[in-house]
Amino acid sequence: MLQHKTQTLLLTSTQEAMAGSVRKEKEKERDLNPWLAENPSKRWGEAFFLIYTPFFLTLCLGIVVPFKLYESFTELEYLILGLVSALPAFLIPIFVVGKADSGKNWQDRYWVKANLWIIIFSYVGNYFWTHYFFTVLGASYTFPSYRMNNVPHTTFLLTHACFLFYHMASNITLRRLKYSISGFPKSIRFCIEAIWILVLSYFIAWLETIAISNFPYYEFIDRASMYKIGSLFYAIYFFVSFPMFLRVDEKRTDKWDLPRVAIDALGAAMLVTIILDLWRIFLGPIVPLNESKQCAQPGLAWFHMQNESV
Numbered sequence: 001m002l003q004h005k006t007q008t009l010l011l012t013s014t015q016e017a018m019a020g021s022v023r024k025e026k027e028k029e030r031d032l033n034p035w036l037a038e039n040p041s042k043r044w045g046e047a048f049f050l051i052y053t054p055f056f057l058t059l060c061l062g063i064v065v066p067f068k069l070y071e072s073f074t075e076l077e078y079l080i081l082g083l084v085s086a087l088p089a090f091l092i093p094i095f096v097v098g099k100a101d102s103g104k105n106w107q108d109r110y111w112v113k114a115n116l117w118i119i120i121f122s123y124v125g126n127y128f129w130t131h132y133f134f135t136v137l138g139a140s141y142t143f144p145s146y147r148m149n150n151v152p153h154t155t156f157l158l159t160h161a162c163f164l165f166y167h168m169a170s171n172i173t174l175r176r177l178k179y180s181i182s183g184f185p186k187s188i189r190f191c192i193e194a195i196w197i198l199v200l201s202y203f204i205a206w207l208e209t210i211a212i213s214n215f216p217y218y219e220f221i222d223r224a225s226m227y228k229i230g231s232l233f234y235a236i237y238f239f240v241s242f243p244m245f246l247r248v249d250e251k252r253t254d255k256w257d258l259p260r261v262a263i264d265a266l267g268a269a270m271l272v273t274i275i276l277d278l279w280r281i282f283l284g285p286i287v288p289l290n291e292s293k294q295c296a297q298p299g300l301a302w303f304h305m306q307n308e309s310v
Helices: 002-031 040-064 075-086 088-095 110-135 153-180 186-211 223-246 258-282
Strands: 139-141 218-220
Touching: 040 075, 040 088, 040 110, 040 153, 075 088, 075 153, 088 110, 088 153, 110 139, 110 153, 110 223, 110 258, 153 186, 153 223, 186 223, 218 223, 223 258
Parallel strands: none
Antiparallel strands: 139 218
16 A cells, blocks of 8 residues: 555656656747747857858948948959958858857858858859849949959859848848747738748848949949839849748757758759749840940840740
């Protein structure tokens, strides 16, 4: 009898302890900052990129452009500006290792995965999509620069730093939004998230266009059209990339390796390419590109095959 009571008490105590542990775990989850990632490595990586990128933006938009230092820049100075802006995203985390990353292999650290995703996405954006800016939006680069596929090397580097900042900002706002509407029906959550992504994407695209408007060597045939319609075209990049990038290491139980990160970034890039080309085919340029106003950049080969048989 005594043994039975003892076993019952032990069982009850164990159940209460387990229930208490579950309650504490739930309370801990509720107490987590809804702006921050659950994954400690991702939390540190996002904080690092959000702290680092304003220094780059201050260098470009707060010093180089307002003081017109670019007027004396040659190809080399522009390249150095790009390197100074982009390389810290790779170098600083190597030497300043976050507590969450101290016991991880380098390929398991979020900052490595984030850099890989963004470098692939931004490379495709510069190498291919810049030509849509030339032929659809009437844009052109006129500053001296080393080039690849007629796109300045500097823009490859600056885009990487910019896109890191944009996507970290998107991550924290999307995460907070998801937390706020978690009790809503699934269809309502989907609509609210979609609307937020559309609004945030357009705002960031428009803001970047306005921010660089004082740089005279990134030219547009019609700036007013570029600000309104061109920003929507540019926002297509982020309609796709913001929700896809958020998924990387967002859940503790869903670990991403580097091959998966690379494939995901390439998939996002392909989807953006399809949408941009559908715009080119069905909507066409946002400004008339007649001979007198034709931009110097010829664009990619397939842009000039409309009247040729395949």
